Amino acid sequence: MFMAEDELLLIEKELTVGGGKWIADFTESFRNFKVKDLKFDLFATGRTRVKGFFLSRIASHLICPDYYVGCFVFKAKKESVNRNILSEMLDAIRGYMRKKELKWTWLIVLQGGYAEPFKNFVESMTNYDVGIILYDTSSKELSYNSPLGKQMAKYAFPKALLRRR
């Protein structure tokens, strides 16, 4: 059984030193990161071009674009996340992206249970700038949008938090 802090810690570790490298080289992470009036529990930043050693560095330089990217993690407290709150978060995130010139961002929401229409709404969204991942802390299942959210869920979300099949 994971506590709230453990979940955040696992996500942070996975992003910075784990599978997050398949998405981007996340090198810096903040806790309690404020954007406008919203406080995100975790914010990790990095670049899509990984440093690597000799050959991987050359390959990365030739193949990977050098985008500045970020990943926000929001843990629902009293109020559960719905369409309005998600819309507020996306507005805040897009404002921050414009200000800091971030090319892509991800938003991971941790909450115990989501309404089915809300999950369907997120899954039907097609964003090319923000990837959204909903993590159900009670059922340990993921819902995500495409294409960015799908990639994050597939490669960089900690497997320890998911239900074993």
Next chain:
Amino acid sequence: MIKINRFSPIQYGKLIQSCCIVFVALALPFFLIPLPIPFLEVIFHQRIYLMLIVALMIAVSIPLGWQIYKRFYHCILSYDADSFAFQKGKKDILKGQWRDFTAVSLVRSDYDLSIRLYKDENEYVDLPVHKVKLNPQNFRSKIMEFIKTEEE
């Protein structure tokens, strides 16, 4: 009474590196200085002399290596609720008050994690906590209690 926390674990890798530097420096003359053949024959054919010389070099390189390590590599982090000081070797590298900083983050460079303290958006200092073998996540939580994180 203010409690000052102090961390100064020995970095064994750096200590061994320092001792090896001294050992190699002592061993080099045998390869570079042309010693008289009879002298070399005595050293290399009578194993006891060779072992004595190696033992002597090890005995000298350990205290000298320790001095080099203490002078250049040994890291000490001390902090309390108001301030911190990070010292590497004999010189002070970082000193500051927590109240001078507005935000804290965890930074990875290669495989080491450091704590980054922001004065403002562009000015920051890095505390290499991995060198004093502190858990960076736990230490960040402590620092966040010391400073009020205000981010936009």
